[in-house]
Amino acid sequence: MTQTIVIAEMSNNAVHSSTAELVAAAKTFGGEPTVVVPCVDANQAAGAANMGAGSIIAAKSGAFTHYDAKGWASALDAVVPQGTLITGASPQSKDLAARLAARRGLSVVQDAVAIDGNNITSPVYSGKAMQTVSITGPAVISVRSNVFAPASGGAGEPTIVDTTGDVATSVQEFMARASERLDVAEANIVISGGRGMGSPENFVHLEAIADTIGAAVGASRAAVDTWEAIPHAMQVGQTGKTVNPNLYIAVGISGAIQHLAGMRSSKYIVAINKDADAPIFQHADYGIVATWEEALPVLHDSLKSMMG
Amino acid sequence: MPNIIVLVKQVPDTNAKIVVSGDRVDLSSVKMVMSPYDEFAVETAMKHKEAAGGEVTALTVGGAGADKILKDAKAIGVDHIVRVEASQEMDSNALQTVLAQAVTELGGEVVYCGKSAADTGAGSTGPGLAERLGWTSVSNVIGATFDGGFSVVTPSGGDHAKMSLSLPAVISCDKGDFKVRKPNVKGIMQAKRAAVDVRSIEVPASSITVVNQSLPPAKPAGKTYEGGAAAAEVANLLRDEANVL
Numbered sequence: 001m002t003q004t005i006v007i008a009e010m011s012n013n014a015v016h017s018s019t020a021e022l023v024a025a026a027k028t029f030g031g032e033p034t035v036v037v038p039c040v041d042a043n044q045a046a047g048a049a050n051m052g053a054g055s056i057i058a059a060k061s062g063a064f065t066h067y068d069a070k071g072w073a074s075a076l077d078a079v080v081p082q083g084t085l086i087t088g089a090s091p092q093s094k095d096l097a098a099r100l101a102a103r104r105g106l107s108v109v110q111d112a113v114a115i116d117g118n119n120i121t122s123p124v125y126s127g128k129a130m131q132t133v134s135i136t137g138p139a140v141i142s143v144r145s146n147v148f149a150p151a152s153g154g155a156g157e158p159t160i161v162d163t164t165g166d167v168a169t170s171v172q173e174f175m176a177r178a179s180e181r182l183d184v185a186e187a188n189i190v191i192s193g194g195r196g197m198g199s200p201e202n203f204v205h206l207e208a209i210a211d212t213i214g215a216a217v218g219a220s221r222a223a224v225d226t227w228e229a230i231p232h233a234m235q236v237g238q239t240g241k242t243v244n245p246n247l248y249i250a251v252g253i254s255g256a257i258q259h260l261a262g263m264r265s266s267k268y269i270v271a272i273n274k275d276a277d278a279p280i281f282q283h284a285d286y287g288i289v290a291t292w293e294e295a296l297p298v299l300h301d302s303l304k305s306m307m308g
Numbered sequence: 309m310p311n312i313i314v315l316v317k318q319v320p321d322t323n324a325k326i327v328v329s330g331d332r333v334d335l336s337s338v339k340m341v342m343s344p345y346d347e348f349a350v351e352t353a354m355k356h357k358e359a360a361g362g363e364v365t366a367l368t369v370g371g372a373g374a375d376k377i378l379k380d381a382k383a384i385g386v387d388h389i390v391r392v393e394a395s396q397e398m399d400s401n402a403l404q405t406v407l408a409q410a411v412t413e414l415g416g417e418v419v420y421c422g423k424s425a426a427d428t429g430a431g432s433t434g435p436g437l438a439e440r441l442g443w444t445s446v447s448n449v450i451g452a453t454f455d456g457g458f459s460v461v462t463p464s465g466g467d468h469a470k471m472s473l474s475l476p477a478v479i480s481c482d483k484g485d486f487k488v489r490k491p492n493v494k495g496i497m498q499a500k501r502a503a504v505d506v507r508s509i510e511v512p513a514s515s516i517t518v519v520n521q522s523l524p525p526a527k528p529a530g531k532t533y534e535g536g537a538a539a540a541e542v543a544n545l546l547r548d549e550a551n552v553l
């Protein structure tokens with residue numbers, strides 16, 4: 001049996017609910033995982049109660065005010081027991097996982113989507129293949145969310161341990177995210193509008209969603225040809241750009257073969273169209289038969305609450 | 309004047325179809341290129357040199373085939389190209405140990421790399437290397453400024469944070485909102501003649517071994533919903549089932 005330690009996933013200075021999934025992942029190695037909560041104020045560790053932990057350590061330090069890789073790794077290393085460490089797979093947690101692993105001379109496996117004994121599976125080649133590796137001895141594993149059913153019960157009261165970290169960066173300023181539009185050919189997510197958007201002004205609804213999820217805005221040829229305000233650079237399709245994003249959202253686009261030519265290899269396709277017989281639905285993983293006026297506000301609200 | 313190192317890795321072209329034969333991905337007929345985020349690392353390293361002087365060395369760990377991407381970096385304008393000879397599979401621990409030694413040998417003071425390699429998707433190398441060297445690191449950097457101290461921009465919550473730091477440091481680069489320079493004719497000619505400085509460094513044993521590689525499970529047939537309210541359900545599925553958000 002391997003001793004396992006979960007580094008709690010934090011969001012806005014609180015323990016994020018996905019931490020209970022990390023505990024479940026840790027439990028696959030047997031034993032009772034220890035959850036370590038990086039916090040500025042020990043009260044912040046209260047959220048780790050009832051997440052299935054054998055014990056909870058509130059690692060308290062001013063170093064945890066802002067994320068600093070070196071500061072967090074050194075402050076955590078001082079209090080985290082030896083063993084296999086489990087973290088979340090957000091960009092920050094993966095960064096921390098890599099630093100902690102290096103600090104202890106361990107190897108790291110990122111983005112685990114399955115754990116079977118000492119065999120860990122994660123996506124490689126941008127999700128075009130899956131790879132299973134076998135670990136010997138302790139390792140650091142970052143685990144994707146929504147893979148393990150959350151654990152519950154277990155420890156409630158944290159043990160508070162003060163620690164210090166070697167913080168190496170300082171935040172000069174926070175800036176609102178630049179709203180510069182991404183290029184459709186380079187984005188991981190593309191949301192495109194077609195003639196069904198009715199007018200070029202209505203593309204602001206697509207732009208708002210794009211800003212929320214970090215997407216690029218594209219268009220069908222009919223939209224580009226009909227409206228001067230929609231530039232050809234946005235066109236997806238046979239005579240426009242070919243895109244291969246993880247997610248393509250087609251809004252008010254019929255799904256003509258020339259449009260499909262430019263986007264059908266997208267990993268996931270969502271279609272919003274008021275016509276249930278629109279050909280785009282045959283290629284969609286998720287189809288919504290509705291007007292965009294009806295569907296986009298709901299979609300935007302849901303995405304906003306997810307992105308926090 | 310900083311001694312600047314940029315890490316570059318050879319990976320399959322991201323447009324290539326990935327095929328599996330037996331229990332391994334078969335890359336024999338796939339075009340290999342510089343990992344996309346490494347292009348932003350090279351660009352940022354070149355900007356650093358322009359602002360502060362010094363020299364840029366592109367460094368890779370790999371087989372002779374990886375010389376091509378070193379030459380690509382040379383054509384863009386790096387001063388030196390170095391390859392640490394390695395043909396075996398390495399886990400993060402082994403790779404970072406080799407890189408740390410190479411960076412030390414080369415006397416690097418700042419290292420740029422990609423936020424994640426297109427094959428592993430891991431994002432472990434930058435922070436792991438920094439920890440081994442005892443250096444500062446910042447990941448997912450989308451811009452850097454060199455006037456009046458060194459600062460970088462990185463996402464933080466929904467916003468961006470501008471962080472100041474001092475060298476030595478490892479900076480992992482994401483796509484920034486700047487263009488990466490393309491090689492010119494002179495650069496391409498120089499790259500042709502340039503010799504790769506090939507070094508050998510002992511590779512430690514890996515504690516992680518690849519068991520198998522396979523294609524992802526086939527995509528389930530599409531689901532269709534009636535009415536705009538279903539968009540909430542679809543948003544959840546995008547996160548929980550498709551894992552694309």
Ligand SMILES: Cc1cc2nc3c(=O)[nH]c(=O)nc-3n(C[C@H](O)[C@H](O)[C@H](O)COP(=O)(O)OP(=O)(O)OC[C@H]3O[C@@H](n4cnc5c(N)ncnc54)[C@H](O)[C@@H]3O)c2cc1C
Pocket residue numbers: 193194195196197219220221222223235236237238239240241251252253254255256257258259262272273274275278290291292293
């Ligand atoms: C040689 C050639 C090259 C071409 N290259 C390209 C190309 O590169 N890219 C490209 O896109 N096309 C290309 N086309 C054009 C292509 O054939 C189609 O004409 C075009 O894709 C149609 O665009 P659309 O789906 O936006 O418009 P339409 O076909 O007019 O479809 C509009 C859709 O919006 C829906 N809709 C209407 N109102 C709403 C609402 N309120 N809410 C939700 N849905 C609504 C409708 O049901 C309809 O399905 C090319 C054609 C040719 C001949």
Ligand SMILES: Nc1ncnc2c1ncn2[C@@H]1O[C@H](COP(=O)(O)O)[C@@H](O)[C@H]1O
Pocket residue numbers: 315316317343345346349367368369370403420421422423424425426428429430431432433434
């Ligand atoms: N074998 C290698 N040689 C040189 N640089 C590498 C190598 N592997 C990874 N890197 C660098 O580290 C980055 C992140 O890789 P990874 O940690 O695998 O996601 C890459 O974008 C490269 O800049």
